[in-house]
Amino acid sequence: MISSLEGKITLRAEKYIILEANGIGYKVWCAEKTLSKIPQIGESVKLFTYLSVKETGWDLFGFLTHEELEMLELLISISGIGPKTAANILSVASVEDLQEAIVLGDETILSRVSGIGKKVAQKIVIELKSKVKKLAKGSGDKFRVADDIEIIDALVAMGYKVYEAREALKQVPESVKGMENRVREALKRLGKK
Numbered sequence: 354m355i356s357s358l359e360g361k362i363t364l365r366a367e368k369y370i371i372l373e374a375n376g377i378g379y380k381v382w383c384a385e386k387t388l389s390k391i392p393q394i395g396e397s398v399k400l401f402t403y404l405s406v407k408e409t410g411w412d413l414f415g416f417l418t419h420e421e422l423e424m425l426e427l428l429i430s431i432s433g434i435g436p437k438t439a440a441n442i443l444s445v446a447s448v449e450d451l452q453e454a455i456v457l458g459d460e461t462i463l464s465r466v467s468g469i470g471k472k473v474a475q476k477i478v479i480e481l482k483s484k485v486k487k488l489a490k491g492s493g494d495k496f497r498v499a500d501d502i503e504i505i506d507a508l509v510a511m512g513y514k515v516y517e518a519r520e521a522l523k524q525v526p527e528s529v530k531g532m533e534n535r536v537r538e539a540l541k542r543l544g545k546k
Contacts, residue, residue, distance in 0.1 A: 355379075355413060359399040362392060372400065372415070381415035382437070385444035390417055405436045414440055420448045431480050433473065441466050454478075455485045456502045457515055500532050507536055513543060 358381065360374030369382045370391060381400060383391065392398050400415030401422040414436050416422045421443055428439035442451065446462045454462040460474035469477075486502075501522055508518035521539040529538050 355402050355404050357399060357401050358413075358415065359397065361397050362394050365391075365394055370415070372398070379413055381413050382440060383415050384421070384440040386447075387415065387417055387421070387443075403436060412436065416443075418448070424448045424451060427481055427484055428477070431477060434477070438466070438468055442469065452485045453502055453505070453519070455481050457505060458482070459515055500535070504532060504536050504539060508539060508543070511540075517543060 358372055358374050358379055360372045360379075362370050363373045363378060364371035365388070368385075368388070369380055370388070371378045372381050373379075381402065383400075398417075400417065401419050402416070403414045403422060403425055405412040405414065414425065416425065424443060425436065425439045428434050428442055429436055442463065445465050446454070450462060454460075455478050458478050460471065460478060463469050463474035463477055464471060504522055505515065505518045508521070509515055513521075518539065521542040522535070524542045525535050525538040529535050
């Protein structure tokens with residue numbers, strides 16, 4: 354398996370790049386968000402990769418972060434979702450937003466993806482909810498996803514809508530530490546509306 358590639362970009366297309374590493378050009382499919390952040394032709398980049406092997410050929414998918422790769426691997430563990438669909442899902446939202454949506458049962462983000470209907474979005478939420486919770490808790494302070502999910506749950510229990518709670522929490526400065534303090538700050542922002 355090819356876990357990562359580092360090299361120079363020799364071609365950029367709508368959905369993939371050609372990455373030259375040690376004299377070999379690799380066609381690497383990328384999510385739109387990844388492509389928008391990748392450097393220009395002639396510049397170097399390191400990508401975490403997933404190799405999809407099928408009867409029709411091999412496809413290599415590249416991501417700038419290991420967290421994006423992990424999310425792709427979770428998504429393709431669901432029957433009926435292949436790597437291209439998973440990459441499309443990663444194009445509509447960040448890993449953190451996807452984790453939060455899955456744990457909270459918010460299917461709207463997933464339903465925005467072409468080819469993902471309400472039933473498939475529900476299936477993703479049902480099958481990945483517990484896996485995403487474990488992943489979020491294991492990721493440390495970098496994402497704060499597990500704490501933020503608990504904060505949003507608490508705000509929803511107080512009668513606020515999920516989207517209101519999420520927006521209020523986004524406005525809380527990163528410098529505010531501790532769940533209780535973050536809840537207090539989110540409530541202040543909700544009180545101003």
